[in-house]
Amino acid sequence: MSKKVLITPKSFGTYKAKAYPLLQEQGYEIIENTLGRTMSEQDILDVAAADVVGIIVGVDPLPASVLEKCKDLKAVSKYGVGMDNIDLEKAKDLGIKVKNAVGTNNISVAEQAIALMFSISRNIPSIAAGVKKGGWDRVIGMEVTGKKLGLLGGGQIGKEVAKRARGLMMEVTIYDPYFNDDSFLKEYGINRCFDFNELLGNSDILSLHVPVTPETKGIMSKDAFARMKPSALLINTSRGELVDEDALYEALINKKIAGAAQDVFSCEPPSKDEKLLQVDNFILTPHIGAFTREAVENMVMVSTKNLLEMLA
Numbered sequence: 065m066s067k068k069v070l071i072t073p074k075s076f077g078t079y080k081a082k083a084y085p086l087l088q089e090q091g092y093e094i095i096e097n098t099l100g101r102t103m104s105e106q107d108i109l110d111v112a113a114a115d116v117v118g119i120i121v122g123v124d125p126l127p128a129s130v131l132e133k134c135k136d137l138k139a140v141s142k143y144g145v146g147m148d149n150i151d152l153e154k155a156k157d158l159g160i161k162v163k164n165a166v167g168t169n170n171i172s173v174a175e176q177a178i179a180l181m182f183s184i185s186r187n188i189p190s191i192a193a194g195v196k197k198g199g200w201d202r203v204i205g206m207e208v209t210g211k212k213l214g215l216l217g218g219g220q221i222g223k224e225v226a227k228r229a230r231g232l233m234m235e236v237t238i239y240d241p242y243f244n245d246d247s248f249l250k251e252y253g254i255n256r257c258f259d260f261n262e263l264l265g266n267s268d269i270l271s272l273h274v275p276v277t278p279e280t281k282g283i284m285s286k287d288a289f290a291r292m293k294p295s296a297l298l299i300n301t302s303r304g305e306l307v308d309e310d311a312l313y314e315a316l317i318n319k320k321i322a323g324a325a326q327d328v329f330s331c332e333p334p335s336k337d338e339k340l341l342q343v344d345n346f347i348l349t350p351h352i353g354a355f356t357r358e359a360v361e362n363m364v365m366v367s368t369k370n371l372l373e374m375l376a
């Protein structure tokens with residue numbers, strides 16, 4: 065039987081000297097993504113349909129139609145956490161094991177959320193770009209100390225953001241109906257709220273830390289923005305699909321909220337004429353939340369070990 069594994073994430077190569085021997089010792093032949101970009105469904109089928117038994121996958125698509133055609137596939141190891149690019153139901157039906165690399169990048173993403181919070185509250189990207197063009201224009205900022213930070217989602221990343229925000233002397237409130245760690249709230253002096261509309265109305269800064277589900281897709285809707293303070297800032301390091309981007313554009317232009325900073329977008333990269341990119345108080349970084357040396361090394365090693373365990 066063939067023992068080929070496909071590795072799709074571009075950043076995997078940075079630490080391949082540590083990971084490849086683990087796979088090769090077990091007799092696996094490695095197929096790399098040599099395209100220099102995220103693989104398409106067809107790219108994956110071209111190399112994996114015939115005889116690949118395991119895939120370490122980044123954000124590349126693994127819908128039912130691809131999983132069904134990869135006839136030898138036994139295991140998918142997610143390089144990271146968000147599994148929205150994998151049809152989990154179909155994988156289960158087909159007996160394909162799937163596991164994500166929990167706890168590998170939560171600190172990096174939390175730090176990115178905090179970085180975006182300061183970037184937008186002090187308008188750093190736009191004014192620093194102005195200085196490089198010969199300008200010296202100042203835009204008045206907002207302190208975060210004492211401000212109310214609302215967190216949608218109190219999982220691995222939300223909790224790390226919460227801890228850091230407490231260190232910045234912010235008042236932190238988590239809205240997460242499935243949250244069940246009261247000792248965490250007590251230890252860090254964090255509030256909990258059970259009404260998302262209340263969180264929207266009270267937060268000076270709202271940061272999103274939920275997966276995309278039927279419940280959360282488009283949760284930042286026109287109605288949600290209308291409930292926020294005009295001085296409020298939105299931070300999204302989770303997924304673009306959580307935000308109705310037309311509604312966000314309207315909210316920024318009509319000053320329903322004061323700014324938004326995202327690390328994710330519905331279409332990555334966005335098209336060049338994307339209207340949000342023309343808005344000064346909108347920041348977008350190219351999905352770098354988990355792109356630190358530390359998180360990449362963790363993701364490489366954990367996703368490799370997870371794949372080996374699932375295939376054993």
Ligand code: NAD
Pocket residue numbers: 144145146147169170173216217218219220221222239240241242243273274275276277279280301302303327328351352353354355
């Ligand atoms: P997690 O599973 O640990 O936490 C998610 C939390 O959301 C859970 O506590 C869950 O109870 C809560 N939740 C689910 N549905 C909810 C709802 N309707 N309302 C409120 N809360 C709800 O996940 P995580 O590791 O913290 O990741 C959070 C998000 O960050 C994911 O979308 C993931 O894809 C994204 N992410 C982004 C990057 C990046 O590079 N920017 C990297 C890693 C993860």
